[in-house]
Amino acid sequence: MNDRILSLINNIFEEVNERREEKISTEDLPSLALYGEHGVFDSMQLVNFLTQVEEAVEDEYDQEISLTSEKAVSQRVSPFSRVSRLVDFIEAELLESGVAVSETA
Amino acid sequence: MRETLLGRLERLGDRTAVVHEESSGTYGELAGEIRRIETMLDEAGVKPHDPVVLKGDFSFSHIAALFALYRFKAVVVPVVTFTETTLTAVRDACRPRHVLEVEAEVTVTPFDAPPGETEDLYGGLVEADSSGLVLLSSGSTGAPKAVLHNFDALLEDKIGASERVGAKPPHILLFLLADHIGGINSLLGVVRSGATAVVPARRTPEEICSLVDRYGIRLLPTSPTFLNLILIGKFHEKFDLSSLRLITYGTEPMPEELLGRVHAAFPRARLLQTFGTSETGISTTQSESSSSTYFKISEEGVEHRIVEGELQLRTKTQFMGYLNYSNESVTEDGWFRTGDLVEENEEGYIKVKGRAKEIINVGGEKVLPLELESILMGSPEIAYCAVYGNANSITGQAVHVEVKPVGEMNKHEVRRHVREFLDGKVEPFKMPAKITVIDEVPVSARFKKKRGQE
Structure with a gap:
């Protein structure tokens, strides 16, 4: 899994938690379920x-990607079921757009 | 009315009717120019009820041409500039026979497309023995709607009844364009009061403010977005605008917080909302106060009702129909559905909450752009903002806001500020998902706010 993308997501959880009463635990971030059964978010x-992730990715890689597209929603394995799957989806999208994705954060 | 109009202009004689760049013309000269253009129309073979494109923006000869066409009982199709879309709409919907163009010279030429029969289009005008006016109403989707008016009825309503000519004629700025209902309305207001129309060469905030300063303009009809551009550029501090007694704003809803800023910048001017549509004409209103966006429609011959939150109007100056669309926006009992969502307070004043088609649907929850924009304009850090919906495959739409900050702020600071400012002020579903920073305020050709890809 790409640590650089994971760290972007970690930063966003920190921001999200600032405005939440009930904090989301990021202890085991890669296995955190975003949506669906045990998911931490509603739609x-x-x-x-x-x-916010899209914005962060764009800032980091200078490449616009969509995480709410029909493509993202219709993946056989949902990228929203676990953070690790979202990271993989983002990495695949970036590679497809011709962005060299380095592993290190 | 055709004769009394000329008579009235002639009686005003030496009064200045129009000031445009360095040239100006009196009412007496305007009457003469109308006669001259009528002769040209006659020589060009223009017949009553012929559709004629009147090309160009307001100027001395343009205004004369408008009245000449009215006196000729022609169907006037004013177009300031032709884009591919408007040209196609005019050709297909109006089937014009002639083009009257006002540049350095006035010319009348045949329209360069084979005209179809126009009797079926303008039969109602032939029957009423009236002149016509076709306004192209810019829709956000599809071809512009061609809105047909009985021009006789419109003139009768706006300048027929009584002359309201004061001893000291005011200067009125013709800010709105010549092919817009608001522009036509401003012009008729000038003629009714024997005032002087000041026509701007360019409609930039700087140019408009310099004209107010130079001519001591008393009445400025404008739009909320344009007023905000004046404030953002601080042009009200660079020019002396103390002559302004009345600023009217229309064409789009006014965010309450912006009205507060305008009121603070122009403490001596009365602020009045105008309300109207291309279909029903412009109505005079009474604002609850200069700092309130609530208003009453206070015009004889204008009825209103609110059905399921939408304002419906029935007016004396109502349009005859669209030339290129079905009339489904008119109810069976003759009311025009404005598409404006309004609320009425206990005193019977109404307030526009937004356009029905601008509603953002976030997973079934409804967000009105104007509500969020009004709240955001309460932040001293935000100079301008526009809210609209972005499509996504999860909630259907999400809220997107474009922001121009007052000072230097990077996008991270702007995003943080917007989220913190709205936190606790709005329900979570109204919180913008996407926040982008812009440098330039985008304005439509009608001086309205441009939301997203409109």
């Missing part, structure tokens, strides 16, 4: 979270 919170 609106998910969209807001994903938009």
Whole structure:
């Protein structure tokens, strides 16, 4: 799993937690479920979270990607079921756009 | 009315009617120019009820041409500039026979497309023996709607009844364009009061403010977005605008917080909302106060009702129909559905909350852009913002806001500020998902706020 992308996501959870009463535990971030059964977000919170991730990815890699597209939603294994799967999805999207994705944070 | 109009202009004689760049013309000269253009129309073979494109923006000869076409009982199709879309809409919907163009010279030429029969389009006008006016109403989707008015009825309503000519004619700025209902309304207001129309060469905040300063303009009809551009550029501090007695704002809803800023910048001017549509004409209103966005429609011949939150109007100056669309926006009992969502307070004042088509649907929850924009304009850090919906595959739409900060702020600071400012002020589903920073305020050709890809 790409640590650099994971660290971007970690930063966003820190921001999200600042405005939440009930903090989301990021102890085991890669296995955290975002949406669905045991998911930490409802659909609106998910969209807001994903938009922030998109912004962070764009800032980091200078490449716009969509995490709320039909493609993201219709993946056989949902990228929203675990953070690690979201990281993989982002990495695949970046590679597809021709962005060299380095492993280190 | 055709004769009394000329008579009235002639009686005003030496009064200045129009000031445009370095040139100006009196009412007497305007009457003469109307006669001259009528002769040209006659020589070009223009017949009553012929559709004629009137090309160009307001100027001395343009205004004369408008009245000449009215006196000729033509169907006037004013177009300031042709884009591919408007040209196609005019050709297909209005089937014009002639183009009257006002540049350095006035010319009348055949329209360069084979005209179809127009009797079926303008039969109602032939029957009423009236002139017509076609306004292209810019829709966000599809071809512009061609809105047909009985021009006789419109003139009768706006300048027919009584002359309101004061001893000292005011200067009125023709800010809105010549092919817009608001522009036509401003012009008719000038003629009714024997005032002087000041036509700007460019409609930039700087140019408009310099004209107010130079001519001591008393009435400025404008739009909320344009007023904000004046404030953002601080043009009200660079020019002496103390002559302004009345600022009217229309064409789009006013965010309450922005009204507060305008009121603070122009403490001596009365602020009045105008309300109207291309279809029903412009109505005079009474604002609850200069700092309130609540208003009453206070015009004889204008009825209103609110059905399921939407404002419906029935007016004396109502349009005859669209030339290129079905009339489904008119109810069976003759009310025009404005598409404006409004609320009414206990005193019977109404307030526009936004356009029905601008509603953002976030997973079934409804967000009105104006509500969020109004709240955000309460932040001293935000100079301008526009809220609209972005499609996504999870909640259907998400809230997107574009922000121009007052000072130097990077996008991270802006995002943080917007989220913190809204936190606790709005329900979570109204919280913008996406926040982008812009340098330039985008403005539509009608001086309205441009939301997203409109």
